[in-house]
Amino acid sequence: MAEVKEKREQITVLFAGDSGDGMQLTGNQFTSTHALFGNDISTFPNFPAEIRAPQGTVNGVSGFQVKFGSSRIFTPGDAADVLVAMNAAALKANMHKLKKGGILIANTAGFDSKNLKLANCEDENPLESERLEDVMVYDVDITELTMAALEDSPLTKKEKLRTKNMFVLGFLFWMFNRSLESTENYIKEKFSKLPDVIDANVSVLKAGYNFGETSEAFTSRYQVEPASLEPGTYRSVMGNQGVAIGLIAAAKKAGLEMFYGSYPITPASDILHELAKHKNFSVRTFQAEDEIAAVTSAIGASFGGALGVTASSGPGIALKTEAIGLAIMLELPLVVVNVQRGGPSTGLPTKTEQADLLQAVYGRNGEAPIPVVAARSPEEAFEATYEAVRISVEHMTPVMLLSDGYIANGASPWKFPEASSLKPIKPLYAEKTEEEYMPYARDEKLVRKWAIPGTEGLEHRIGGLEKEELTGNVSYDPDNHEKMVKLRAEKIDKIADYIPEQEIDNGSDSGKVLILSWGSTYGAVKTAVEDLLKDDYDVGHAHLRYLNPMPRNLGEVLTKFDKVLVPEMNDGQLIHIIQSKYNKRCIPLNKIKGIPFTSAEIVESVKENYA
Amino acid sequence: MAEVKEKREQITVLFAGDSGDGMQLTGNQFTSTHALFGNDISTFPNFPAEIRAPQGTVNGVSGFQVKFGSSRIFTPGDAADVLVAMNAAALKANMHKLKKGGILIANTAGFDSKNLKLANCEDENPLESERLEDVMVYDVDITELTMAALEDSPLTKKEKLRTKNMFVLGFLFWMFNRSLESTENYIKEKFSKLPDVIDANVSVLKAGYNFGETSEAFTSRYQVEPASLEPGTYRSVMGNQGVAIGLIAAAKKAGLEMFYGSYPITPASDILHELAKHKNFSVRTFQAEDEIAAVTSAIGASFGGALGVTASSGPGIALKTEAIGLAIMLELPLVVVNVQRGGPSTGLPTKTEQADLLQAVYGRNGEAPIPVVAARSPEEAFEATYEAVRISVEHMTPVMLLSDGYIANGASPWKFPEASSLKPIKPLYAEKTEEEYMPYARDEKLVRKWAIPGTEGLEHRIGGLEKEELTGNVSYDPDNHEKMVKLRAEKIDKIADYIPEQEIDNGSDSGKVLILSWGSTYGAVKTAVEDLLKDDYDVGHAHLRYLNPMPRNLGEVLTKFDKVLVPEMNDGQLIHIIQSKYNKRCIPLNKIKGIPFTSAEIVESVKENYA
Amino acid sequence: MSEVKEKKYKAKDFASDQEIRWCPGCGDYAILKQVQSAVAQTGKPKEEIVFISGIGCSSRFPYYMDTYGMHSIHGRATAIASGLKTARPDLSVWIITGDGDSLSIGGNHLIHLLRRNIDTNILLFNNEIYGLTKGQYSPTTPEGSHTKSSPMGVIDHPFNPISLALGADAGFIARTVDREPRHMKDIFLQADEHKGASFVEIYQNCPVFNDGAFNAYTDRGLKDENTLFIEAGKPMTFHKDKKGIVLDGLKPKVVDLTSDEYSVDDCLVHDPSDRTVAYILSQFFDNDKSADLPRVFGVIYSENRPTYEDQLSNQVELAIEEKGEGDLDALIAGPNTWYHQ
Amino acid sequence: MSEVKEKKYKAKDFASDQEIRWCPGCGDYAILKQVQSAVAQTGKPKEEIVFISGIGCSSRFPYYMDTYGMHSIHGRATAIASGLKTARPDLSVWIITGDGDSLSIGGNHLIHLLRRNIDTNILLFNNEIYGLTKGQYSPTTPEGSHTKSSPMGVIDHPFNPISLALGADAGFIARTVDREPRHMKDIFLQADEHKGASFVEIYQNCPVFNDGAFNAYTDRGLKDENTLFIEAGKPMTFHKDKKGIVLDGLKPKVVDLTSDEYSVDDCLVHDPSDRTVAYILSQFFDNDKSADLPRVFGVIYSENRPTYEDQLSNQVELAIEEKGEGDLDALIAGPNTWYHQ
Numbered sequence A, B: 001m002a003e004v005k006e007k008r009e010q011i012t013v014l015f016a017g018d019s020g021d022g023m024q025l026t027g028n029q030f031t032s033t034h035a036l037f038g039n040d041i042s043t044f045p046n047f048p049a050e051i052r053a054p055q056g057t058v059n060g061v062s063g064f065q066v067k068f069g070s071s072r073i074f075t076p077g078d079a080a081d082v083l084v085a086m087n088a089a090a091l092k093a094n095m096h097k098l099k100k101g102g103i104l105i106a107n108t109a110g111f112d113s114k115n116l117k118l119a120n121c122e123d124e125n126p127l128e129s130e131r132l133e134d135v136m137v138y139d140v141d142i143t144e145l146t147m148a149a150l151e152d153s154p155l156t157k158k159e160k161l162r163t164k165n166m167f168v169l170g171f172l173f174w175m176f177n178r179s180l181e182s183t184e185n186y187i188k189e190k191f192s193k194l195p196d197v198i199d200a201n202v203s204v205l206k207a208g209y210n211f212g213e214t215s216e217a218f219t220s221r222y223q224v225e226p227a228s229l230e231p232g233t234y235r236s237v238m239g240n241q242g243v244a245i246g247l248i249a250a251a252k253k254a255g256l257e258m259f260y261g262s263y264p265i266t267p268a269s270d271i272l273h274e275l276a277k278h279k280n281f282s283v284r285t286f287q288a289e290d291e292i293a294a295v296t297s298a299i300g301a302s303f304g305g306a307l308g309v310t311a312s313s314g315p316g317i318a319l320k321t322e323a324i325g326l327a328i329m330l331e332l333p334l335v336v337v338n339v340q341r342g343g344p345s346t347g348l349p350t351k352t353e354q355a356d357l358l359q360a361v362y363g364r365n366g367e368a369p370i371p372v373v374a375a376r377s378p379e380e381a382f383e384a385t386y387e388a389v390r391i392s393v394e395h396m397t398p399v400m401l402l403s404d405g406y407i408a409n410g411a412s413p414w415k416f417p418e419a420s421s422l423k424p425i426k427p428l429y430a431e432k433t434e435e436e437y438m439p440y441a442r443d444e445k446l447v448r449k450w451a452i453p454g455t456e457g458l459e460h461r462i463g464g465l466e467k468e469e470l471t472g473n474v475s476y477d478p479d480n481h482e483k484m485v486k487l488r489a490e491k492i493d494k495i496a497d498y499i500p501e502q503e504i505d506n507g508s509d510s511g512k513v514l515i516l517s518w519g520s521t522y523g524a525v526k527t528a529v530e531d532l533l534k535d536d537y538d539v540g541h542a543h544l545r546y547l548n549p550m551p552r553n554l555g556e557v558l559t560k561f562d563k564v565l566v567p568e569m570n571d572g573q574l575i576h577i578i579q580s581k582y583n584k585r586c587i588p589l590n591k592i593k594g595i596p597f598t599s600a601e602i603v604e605s606v607k608e609n610y611a
Numbered sequence C, D: 001m002s003e004v005k006e007k008k009y010k011a012k013d014f015a016s017d018q019e020i021r022w023c024p025g026c027g028d029y030a031i032l033k034q035v036q037s038a039v040a041q042t043g044k045p046k047e048e049i050v051f052i053s054g055i056g057c058s059s060r061f062p063y064y065m066d067t068y069g070m071h072s073i074h075g076r077a078t079a080i081a082s083g084l085k086t087a088r089p090d091l092s093v094w095i096i097t098g099d100g101d102s103l104s105i106g107g108n109h110l111i112h113l114l115r116r117n118i119d120t121n122i123l124l125f126n127n128e129i130y131g132l133t134k135g136q137y138s139p140t141t142p143e144g145s146h147t148k149s150s151p152m153g154v155i156d157h158p159f160n161p162i163s164l165a166l167g168a169d170a171g172f173i174a175r176t177v178d179r180e181p182r183h184m185k186d187i188f189l190q191a192d193e194h195k196g197a198s199f200v201e202i203y204q205n206c207p208v209f210n211d212g213a214f215n216a217y218t219d220r221g222l223k224d225e226n227t228l229f230i231e232a233g234k235p236m237t238f239h240k241d242k243k244g245i246v247l248d249g250l251k252p253k254v255v256d257l258t259s260d261e262y263s264v265d266d267c268l269v270h271d272p273s274d275r276t277v278a279y280i281l282s283q284f285f286d287n288d289k290s291a292d293l294p295r296v297f298g299v300i301y302s303e304n305r306p307t308y309e310d311q312l313s314n315q316v317e318l319a320i321e322e323k324g325e326g327d328l329d330a331l332i333a334g335p336n337t338w339y340h341q
């Protein structure tokens, strides 16, 4: 058999199967091996909305998309080069994501009449769909081959069947010419107390690999070289992990103990789960009775001198708004993380969206400005989080950190920093002096000092009523109120002096079209701009991490382009703020489907608006 | 004694005394009598923040300002022609509000050393202040004169002292040449079971009047002719009353029973108190355990086919935002009233502000548009409320109605409509037909029909998850989600077809300066524009009742002026929306002092920006 | 609710056309079945029945009932139902909620509904875990449990839902379990019949995130000795009448009825109208593991007092009687008007 | 809280420089005075004491204490204090709240704090009215009361705060009244001494909006026959020992000790560790007007169980013991890294 190894720069694989088929695990193992090999990588898991949706149905399909390559990767890919479909429902739901000329690996056992019926495909077997005409289809009876490989195993049939994802994995490792070692180690560690299970999984993994090796049908094998990433030590990180680690790191660098008050909600809960594991960092996690208790307990902790943090998603953030107003009055550190999901209301809890920006910036009663920082990707979540904590602590203010479902559950390789290289974070503590203590005296940043209970001589009372300048006493004086409203606003505006100026991420810094993005659209825009630049479009890309206050020079950046395109996974929110703040009409590009932009969609829009 | 009756077009009187001095009652009686006489009137009570602040202190001062005149009156006046100060604290706190050449009536008994000390005026008796040099000061020992008038009364000393506000009232009635009849009737009704109290109050009232009549010191008497108001029947109304009555009227005209779920909060509580009195209109008031229960119980009632209404102020509205998102998904009627107060957080609960506009328009998670309607004055609150209900019911959507503390507690004469003349409000009910019932089918307004439990054959389930078009079933389909987000937005935008176009309230409809206002600044702007027009300034005034969607022609209105001035009692919120929506830079005019604009401030700003 | 309208239904008449989306083996299925069967048996017209739920696995329930229904937001079903029932006392209102939905985020609305005594039937699906969000502990998860959010064990002392309901002055309090279909249905019928707020805790197995939490009360080999099914007027015996409950002063204890020392006649007789008995039964709980008391199932407490919505309706009627049906023109005009020319 | 730091204070050392803004005659003044006196007596350094309140008249309290303090938002003092105490177990945390603040909007946080047993002292100023918002009824206002928001009389059945706390498994429950300074102070001291959440209901007169609500327990002529002051180990007698409480089965009744029929020895002896007794005492309430039971003052229930914050601190220590003090570089790197050239 001729072994043709085709060289490819980037490959996107989409694993799709029933929730019970182990697609997430398969995807994660596939990812690790490629990461270890040195590819750049981006992943996107896509869970069903139900805990365990009925088996075999379209609602029960679980997907895991991964893109890896020898060049830099910023998104999990617009369309798949390879689609693995474990059953009819999985194919039905994902067929349209397969590129023309792509490869479909279909587990024929998942296309029997029972499965066709469950997928509501009695009329047409999706394997016979017209859409597959341009596709190379490999029918493999994975189920049978798995059972065959385990003939001698003492496991039950059910247990045996559960290993069939290993067959897929082995086969794909063959296809992409990768070693089985990392997965073998993983299996051994995971099932260390179940030798029979180890044996079965490893056997099936190898059987998959060997099936590629021996079956004559498969001639395509691909070679994807390691990426020219910056040299250094890497790990794989998911967005929620990045946030959790970022919080711990920032607290530690600030010399603070962290208190995390939270109420579970998809897709933010994993931050709680992660933090709860790290109590040896003196992290105190408090699963509150609701989101109001979550944020107010964090405020209480901050009053006590800890770093109070809370996280939620849209509906929970809505519940926290009254308390955030209190934190604004108290001028205490508080980090509020919003892992955005599809809205409004309960909306699409398992889907991603960027529709809480206006809520973050404006969604409170009274004049209540707070800094807003947005993460852009799993590997940048750490840094964005670190910045959020830095601003909160050094400027004594609640900060909203925006992430979203796409970032939260996606994974990428991360060239992580050394702890010693992290920016210092310096809380400004009040100290007892000769003079009378003034809780609301301010420094040049307009920041008041933090007086921690337990410090003798700094006893003081604060609250949500308007306070007198300097003393912090309750004041109903009209002029004082106006002054305080302005001071609080100016304090936040001044943070612009302590964040970097807006840079052009890629492309020209003046010219025809600027793409102004924020949050998780980063990867799609980055990829699109790379493509556009190759085609000689005059385009630049600015990505906002700081949404309030915005970088000082942003207005200037905008004036340098004829047109500004603002892609958002919402109905137009950043564009709203930009147009109000700057005298610049922008072009909206909106996708409100609970799924990320493809880079092609961005490219297309630039081309349409180019002229 | 020569009786000179000076003619005046407008007079502003400010009653100021200790919380226990009965200034609110005095002001209200003074107001009623002038209203009955036919003057136009506007009032502004100013309570201390504490329930009963310490007697005699500046914090305990209670004020009631009233402006009346023979021309139209739109504000309670920038400065007072007459100031009544019952004690030193009252004078200290209000001295600056007295016009040059104005009259001060000071109760000398309230300026003894004890009172001076309580008012922290040991160093300077405010009666001797330089500020009073341009003022006519009348020192009257009201306390003593009151006691003297009651020599023969069987009341206790404490009870006698309580009537001293009647002396003030009687004296002012003399000064403005008004009859005592209405107040006498009021006294008789109020104390119908206490003849001694009636006698005492009436005696003192008359003593005050006679004091003016007989005392040689007083030569100034004023004549304020009835106003040339539109002919018709009038009543006096306070903003919160207007809202309450508007709700009942609208519900009744719509053929709906009203359910009012509310949690007390200043300055919204009076709506609850008022509604609770009208159970004979089948109004069901429910004092919920918190604001979340208030709004969600109202949603439950609306699901049941009632008109669900809830009201609060800033902090409470913040708590309701998650639930408002649910109502948006459910597409059910719901009226949310926000009687704004000074913020952020607890802020200045007894003061007024307009700083919840952005919260109203943007303060929810996800894409969650709702109509926003704002009342402009006590006498217009009824109509604004009626419109809010009409939009909510006919467009099946939650609506936010904005009022504020100034409107809520202020009073004006109101030429009230006849019930039969009110616009009909027509709920669109689903009915059982041959076809399958589609809960989310829409009419040409994009409005779905209301299916009331109890209707056979229309059993259906709705909720906060994204719903499939037409069926309303839960749907995770990406295209459906985008479609539904757009549909919900379009439905709200379309309301612009069912509201009036923006009119110019006064002045030119094109030219140099447009003043664009909303909410309770109406009166101050109206008065300012009248003054400016008299001085031949080229200025127009547009006042927005509909803040979302805005009137279709607003963009056009704006383009017709060189400059647009946007006065707001906040740090710039409407201006933010306008600048984002329309390609027009506007000039902000902000006052964030918890007190309304004076018309002079508006005039000044127009002059500054005129050129 | 009028007798005339009573209809003949079968349980399946109450099954909606929606596909059921719970995990295979979830206790929710069994509960659904008995609710459908119970509402059918009441004969109330289905258009007069409303199911309101919050958010959670259990809260998907209304989708599966062919009645009016709302799947609302987390924790607020009780508040929504309070408004609905107050506005529409004629409807039969059921509340479906989970241990997180009703006792964590929704705790306040629950206790307020109970004290107000709004005539609704509250079915609390207690699986001692957050199902929908995939396995965090809930306010009923036993101390020490290892869950996603408590990797070192739960340190939050759990609520005893029955005591809490009693503390909130609930007028009807019962407990049942997903594995006892007949008992469930009977309790649901009693709850529905009770005029006033009816609080029913249902032990519900979540095979995915908290499998076997109630094994002690459902497993063949264990349940007899661990469960006490109570009925009004009946002595409290269990374990096939081999054991009984007697009071030693104020202290309940388990006695052996097969010995000569105690007989059925010594056993406490259940009186659902006695609050103190109810309190004592509520304490047959984890707190007092030493005492080895069985878990109680059945109607623990029942009391008749006026409902909120009836009293409100009375006030509305009284107001109309006293002031006459509201006259809009009179209201708008208020008591003091003047004419201006 | 270490012994070394104990200081000698006078009550007035705890008075802040802020002018007190309650109405003349408000019961809050008397409570403030006894709290100042009690904290002075504990000898805890004032910088280690924090008062957290919500919103309401009573919630202005922290301004008047020369300690650390926060006047927060309505209903959330308990939640804020939970976070504070969890983060800083070394501080002495007091919660000041009203009947609206803690039982209406803040009901949920209250019951959760109690079940978690976070070591704070909760002083609930119960004036059976909303003072600050000028006179609406609260969740403790008796049925039938005419208030601004209930012109036809309250129809919401009120909470019994003591039962509610018991239902939420509170570890320390007491009641006192603003007119009994010594009793108040003693209860405050006991609450502070109790390790765990201490719930103290204080009957507080609001002369402006609800004057005389507790006259039956404070008026010279009435209070003796209407109040029962209990103490651990003491028989329950009242009305100058002329009356006593005996149990008739599970039913408490008032007996005449001056007759021959009953003597002190028949009276129930108070045992604050007995929950059932506590429950029975909690029911000496309005529900059962017929029984004519006196109102109970004193420590009704007291139990020692681990506090939330101590258990959390233990987990932190244990984690450090097992995994070593957190190493930031190791955390950032995670278990699987690779090197890329």
Ligand SMILES: Cc1ncc(C[n+]2csc(CCOP(=O)(O)OP(=O)(O)O)c2C)c(N)n1
Binding pocket: A263, A264, A265, A266, A291, A315, A316, A319, A346, C055, C056, C057, C058, C059, C073, C074, C097, C098, C099, C100, C101, C102, C125, C127, C129, C130, C131, C132, C133, C138
């Ligand atoms: C405001 C808000 N907070 C949090 C969530 C996330 N959430 C949904 S259900 C749930 C708890 C589910 O537990 P339970 O009520 O016990 O129901 P079960 O799934 O176990 O039936 C949570 C935390 C939400 N949807 N909304």
Ligand SMILES: Cc1ncc(C[n+]2csc(CCOP(=O)(O)OP(=O)(O)O)c2C)c(N)n1
Binding pocket: B263, B264, B265, B266, B291, B315, B316, B319, B346, D055, D056, D057, D058, D059, D073, D074, D097, D098, D099, D100, D101, D102, D125, D127, D129, D130, D131, D132, D133, D138
């Ligand atoms: C979120 C919110 N809702 C409502 C209010 C208004 N409010 C302030 S205090 C209060 C109730 C006060 O009653 P209580 O707690 O009994 O305290 P008291 O004044 O009687 O001491 C209310 C409703 C508020 N400040 N914030």
Ligand code: SF4
Binding pocket: A051, A052, C021, C022, C023, C025, C026, C027, C028, C057, C058, C127, C131, C132, C205, C206, C207, C208, C209
């Ligand atoms: S997660 Fe548990 S409670 Fe939820 S559906 Fe599955 S088995 Fe049922």
Ligand code: SF4
Binding pocket: B051, B052, D021, D022, D023, D025, D026, D027, D028, D057, D058, D127, D131, D132, D205, D206, D207, D208, D209
């Ligand atoms: S209103 Fe009542 S509770 Fe409030 S300060 Fe005055 S007397 Fe005290």
Ligand SMILES: [Mg+2]
Binding pocket: C056, C098, C099, C100, C125, C126, C127, C128, C129, C130, C131, C138
């Ligand atoms: Mg649960």
Ligand SMILES: [Mg+2]
Binding pocket: D056, D098, D099, D100, D125, D126, D127, D128, D129, D130, D131, D138
């Ligand atoms: Mg109160």
